[in-house]
Amino acid sequence: MKYAxxxxxxxxxxxxxxxxxxxxxxxxxxxxxxxxxEVSKVYTVFxxxxxxxxxxxxxxxxxxxxxANPTKDNYTISIVEQK
Amino acid sequence: MKYAxxxxxxxxxxxxxxxxxxxxxxxxxxxxxxxxxEVSKVYTVFxxxxxxxxxxxxxxxxxxxxxANPTKDNYTISIVEQK
Numbered sequence: 001m002k003y004a005x006x007x008x009x010x011x012x013x014x015x016x017x018x019x020x021x022x023x024x025x026x027x028x029x030x031x032x033x034x035x036x037x038e039v040s041k042v043y044t045v046f047x048x049x050x051x052x053x054x055x056x057x058x059x060x061x062x063x064x065x066x067x068a069n070p071t072k073d074n075y076t077i078s079i080v081e082q083k
Numbered sequence: 084m085k086y087a088x089x090x091x092x093x094x095x096x097x098x099x100x101x102x103x104x105x106x107x108x109x110x111x112x113x114x115x116x117x118x119x120x121e122v123s124k125v126y127t128v129f130x131x132x133x134x135x136x137x138x139x140x141x142x143x144x145x146x147x148x149x150x151a152n153p154t155k156d157n158y159t160i161s162i163v164e165q166k
Binding site: 002010020023032033036038039042043045047048058065066067 | 125
């Protein structure tokens with residue numbers, strides 16, 4: 001079966017977020033009353049797996065092995081079966 | 084009132100996606116049956132606005148002026164009022 005895993009990777013609280021800080025500054029310079037910006041990344045991975053449970057386990061593995069840095073990132077996974 | 088706008092910026096179909104291609108290759112090398120990876124970015128912007136309608140209009144402006152490239156990006160906005 002074909003699955004899509006939507007994996008959102010974000011910085012854990014307490015880690016510096018230079019891109020968010022720069023974006024905040026730019027938006028303030030443009031005149032918006034912005035107090036903070038958080039930046040995260042979403043990977044939508046299209047892949048094969050036998051069952052939804054296996055798809056979820058594989059997406060978890062991919063996150064740990066490649067997509068997220070376990071020291072500084074949090075991640076969330078949602079799985080959709082493709083028709 | 085305080086609002087958070089979650090603005091997801093993704094590449095329009097047909098535009099090259101080098102980060103997704105590299106990620107696909109890496110996941111295949113790690114042994115996963117991955118056929119494609121799409122990458123998008125989520126900006127969560129915390130800011131002041133008078134009403135939800137104004138918050139939405141401002142988030143739309145921020146997307147057009149700074150966060151998304153109108154030539155190659157799509158974006159979606161969702162607004163949450165902060166308590």
